[in-house]
Amino acid sequence: MPFCLGLDFGTESVRAILVDARSGATMATSVDRYADGVIEHALPGTVVTLGTDWALQNPADWLDGLARTVAGVLSASGVDPADVIGLGVDFTSCTVLPTDARGRPLCQIDGLVNQPHAWPKLWKHHAAQPQADRVTELAAESGARWLPRYGGRISSEWMLPKALQVLEEAPEIYRRAAHVLEGGDWIVWQLTATLTRNACAAGYKGLWHRREGYPSRAYLAALDPRFERFYEEKATGNVSAPGSLAGRLSPAWAARLGLGTDVEVAVPIIDAHAAVLGGGVGEAGPLFLIMGTSTCHLLMASGESLVPGIAGVVEDGIVPGLHGYEAGQAAVGDILAWYVQHAAPASVHDEARAAGCSVHDVLSEKAARLAPGESGLVALDWWNGNRCTLMNSELSGVLVGLTLGTRPEHVYRALIEATAFGTRVIVEAFESAGLAATRLVAGGGLAANPLVMQVYSDVCGRDLEVAGSPQASALGAAMLGAVAAGPDRGGHASLAEAVAHMAPPPSRVYRPDAPRRKTYDELYRCYRELYDAFGRTSDAMPRLRELRVKGVRS
């Protein structure tokens, strides 16, 4: 019987899953925490300290984890290694590293271990903000065609600001880098001895476009003359859709993993996008919500539309032949965590302690007993700015309707509702652009919260499915392997087919309640009024932000 491996490289650990290549049934999973974790203070084994907002990883951790978890699933499942036909990888993004011409990470080269810029920059490395600001400003000034596809703003988390930071702060490291590439692409290069780049990361984080390519030489030279040939020189390698065949397992890695050299290795994908596949969506139409600290909304369609307020669209970004649209809310679970830590009163903490449960549990239980509207509150969920549809990081959160009778569960429910209204705005933005979501499917940590899910269903007036797989990203990666192996080997002919066969059905479907939905329609009207008033008409929030910055400095 044929099996596939999925490898899910996260922020703190790597997870392997071994599945039946036809049915997707899980045979075993294994997780390995990175020894050096997220490197934020000092380089491992050195006294070299890092600046504010730095976040690195150790590529040795990735490979060690890969080897250990693959050994783990083979041993736990008892599957014959000869029956493994395909292997897929998903990775955080944009996690990016410089290597020499042979693919050796610069941080592993003698004499460079003490150089922070020689190490992989993790997605949440935020120290390239000045570079990001210049990337955006120059693109805006020069009227770059690609800027609107990204909502008019390039994040400090992405490829170009990170590479530019290396050039400016460590020109010698930049010079010595033969390649600058995504962690996922590097892993696949290691495994197959072939360098390819995945269209998902290249498109969403690297400013690549299937038809237009990368930003121009002239633009790069205007950023810095030494940067003119960045893409040509250091970002080489064909860009391919995730699930395409990257190559077969190299003899060295086949030996190290105890697998055959006939294992087909797929072009990788970003972890969030893998969750769409593992969550059961392989076709155009459904909107997939990955709900955690923030929420990422992904929808595939067969053409490129301009969706006002939607930040990223990449052809071949998830499934070949389809355009993947990405929207997002900058804070969701983060708002609830903020509430518990900084605004839930002592009484609620006492109750949680007495009941032996979490503060979230206490608040969820009380909030679940409230009817829509009963809190008297409506909030704007902009605690971390608004990513969609306003693309404005200077916006901030609002609570309206506070009275002397307002209690913690009122606020907690209003915050959940506000994030649901934010999702409804995105759903409607897609609709207005002719991309009405055919289904709503949710994954991620918050999808396990019944109160949150029911509120979202009631607010959107839509069925809301919870993805059946508890490890959707890893399963999605395994699907890439099954497609790379193809039907002749026992895999699948396409991602759509792989998803159809390998994804479990939804674990639960939340259905909207008509009376609750009606009340939410009225509350949503309030939300939209506040949304337009604070997001479009008034400049009160940017002014408050400016006063804050001045105040902090005084």
Next chain:
Amino acid sequence: MPFCLGLDFGTESVRAILVDARSGATMATSVDRYADGVIEHALPGTVVTLGTDWALQNPADWLDGLARTVAGVLSASGVDPADVIGLGVDFTSCTVLPTDARGRPLCQIDGLVNQPHAWPKLWKHHAAQPQADRVTELAAESGARWLPRYGGRISSEWMLPKALQVLEEAPEIYRRAAHVLEGGDWIVWQLTATLTRNACAAGYKGLWHRREGYPSRAYLAALDPRFERFYEEKATGNVSAPGSLAGRLSPAWAARLGLGTDVEVAVPIIDAHAAVLGGGVGEAGPLFLIMGTSTCHLLMASGESLVPGIAGVVEDGIVPGLHGYEAGQAAVGDILAWYVQHAAPASVHDEARAAGCSVHDVLSEKAARLAPGESGLVALDWWNGNRCTLMNSELSGVLVGLTLGTRPEHVYRALIEATAFGTRVIVEAFESAGLAATRLVAGGGLAANPLVMQVYSDVCGRDLEVAGSPQASALGAAMLGAVAAGPDRGGHASLAEAVAHMAPPPSRVYRPDAPRRKTYDELYRCYRELYDAFGRTSDAMPRLRELRVKGVRS
């Protein structure tokens, strides 16, 4: 040497002060808690329970407290009782009781002790809300001239709704009531055997106007035919300005208190208004802020102006010959108390416990270290609606500018600032009507908080004096006694003169800091925009309130 007594009847206790009639120097004070306190659940000594929102007092407590505290100050001071020349009273209002023709409270008459409506209704008895609504509606429909003087809405706390509730729910009690009168007027009646009514309570709470008198018979009959002659039959007695001579101490009370029958007893005043006098304001011009759970703003001027958004104006209400203007913020200290109880996180409570201080202390100390604007927040202080200038109890509180970096001290300071902005709106409303406050003077519990006072001074860009007397109401009552006694006996010729001689200088003056004021001007601009948006343009808050009421019922 001549001395005066001031008696301050509060919600929980009565306080006596004995002062030098010329200089106002305090000789002694004494406080006595009412044995039955605020009666909210069952009538004393009975099993008769009260409805929701009821609040009564026992008139026996008033007299017992009066006798005990007068004995207390005489004994503690060693003053010769023969040297006491005057006595003044202040009282909560509208605290109202029915009596027989001789002034005996109906609750002390055989057979009526079990009748809740036979007892005095305390100012905060809120069970006459249905009656208050009808009083307001009918006045609006019939175009009553007096309604605009009260901001278009009659409170359930006032005389007419309370009397109407007695009529409707206990017509037999209503029939047996020869008089329905204020607690302060009743005390003075007891002491002097002469029934007068003070213009302060009659004007602010009884709908009396010096030139127009009371609401018309036709209006009362439309409320209820049996109510037609309420004022003529049950609200008899001349209305006189506070500090006028009501009469001399009756032989019975002189004997009970150990005082002479030549003690001149003054027409009383409401407790808040007494604080203005005791706080050092006896003339036209200054704005006096009584800052506690809510804030009452009082300003005297020489004519009757229409001040849009200011709720009450009464000729002779405080000082004869002057018009007393009353504005207010419905919640101030209440908002901070709400924050500590329902929104200050466990961490702050832990810090307070560790430091052995209050949560307010911890928050005030941290908030005091912030610069204006540094919180990034601006709030609307409408947790209990907006009394001035919008007169709308359906409005509610707003917080704008929340981020993941918002901390408790940011919110706490923003709430203080919001109440300061609310006061600035009132100061400016007076100014726009040609009544620019010549000074700002604060009294009440919050006046002891240096952070609050400094913020108010910076926000208003004005010097802010803190009244020098820690018991301004009682001192103000004693001033009434000194004026009733007059200069020939060793008192004073007028309230203005009494205040000039008897009030201590401000205990502290807060002065605005120019840079902070400048930042607050910018924040105030945000506040005013929100004020107009939510208070005038948008109906979001009334809609939220309606949804809340529906939600609670569902």
